[in-house]
Amino acid sequence: MVIKRGVPVLIAVFLGILTLLGLVVPLPEVNRIVLNWASFIAAAALLLGILNLFNVHSRRLFKERNLYSGVLILSMLAVFALAITDSPSIAITENGVNTIFKWVQAPLESALTALLAFVLLITGFQMLRNRRNGYAFLFLLTAMLVLLANVLTVLTLVPAPVRDIVEQFRRLLEEVVVTAGMRGILLGIALGTITLSIRLLLGMERPYNK
Known part of the structure; x- marks a missing residue:
């Protein structure tokens, strides 16, 4: 139990001190690595949030017949489809x-x-x-x-x-x-x-x- 609680604290303290040193001392490589980690974690958290939002409103649409949830799901799917068709590899839409x-x-x-x-x-x-x-x-x-x-x-x-x-x-x-x-x-x-x-x-x- 102590290890389970202590490991997140050590990771948070280590990354916090590393970020603080990056702001005080010029460490471009360390700053780049930490920035890449933060970008990856933020992208993963955003993806999980979108999937959770889609899951919640899908259940509301099929169980509670909530029309607002249906509009939200259709909007998400439409924007996602447009983002795919806007990509240079497909280029169906512009x-x-x-x-x-x-x-x-x-x-x-x-x-x-x-x-x-x-x-x-x-x-x-x-x-x-x-x-x-x-x-x-x-x-x-x-x-x-x-x-x-x-x-x-x-x-x-x-x-x-x-x-x-x-x-x-x-x-x-x-x-x-x-x-x-x-x-x-x-x-x-x-x-x-x-x-x-x-x-x-x-x-x-x-x-x-x-």
């Missing part, structure tokens, strides 16, 4: 995967992003109704100002001087307020990553045993 991405995935992402903006606005109203404090009011005010600025900058009915002022205000919000918030979040993520890395190197955190 840029089929890029066409799917351009005319299907990109419009869906844009629609979901637009929907997310309205969801955030509704969430701001609900937050202000449940918690009437300064943070809720600031969140709602910022969301409304950003949405209003984005709408006014694309409307042709608005005079050009007004659009320029609104555009400058929107840039001020994005470059000062939004950037400050993003920097705070990124600093928190960096500190959390450093803490987790130290715990992994010391063997205190063992996600590979779960």
